[in-house]
Amino acid sequence: SPVKTLPETSPITSPRQRRDSDRYCQLCNAWFNNPGMAQQHYDGKKHKKNAVRADLLEQLGKTLDIGELKGIAKRRR
Numbered sequence: 001s002p003v004k005t006l007p008e009t010s011p012i013t014s015p016r017q018r019r020d021s022d023r024y025c026q027l028c029n030a031w032f033n034n035p036g037m038a039q040q041h042y043d044g045k046k047h048k049k050n051a052v053r054a055d056l057l058e059q060l061g062k063t064l065d066i067g068e069l070k071g072i073a074k075r076r077r
Contacts, residue, residue, distance in 0.1 A: 021042075025038070025047060027050050027051060028041070028046060
């Protein structure tokens with residue numbers, strides 16, 4: 001089985017947080033059926049894009065809820 005790497009958004013995690021990250025990504029609002037699906041998600045483009053966006057917003061000192069982020073993304077298309 002592949003080695004699980006933790007999401008970039010959680011540098012220090014407890015065993016419970018690690019289990020929870022195998023089920024749900026709070027950053028992307030995505031649920032997983034198993035740790036393999038979670039790993040694919042964390043390695044994927046959507047999660048990485050959302051992680052970069054969250055880091056940028058944090059650096060800028062802005063806070064937007066997920067609904068606002070989705071609205072911005074739809075307007076760009």
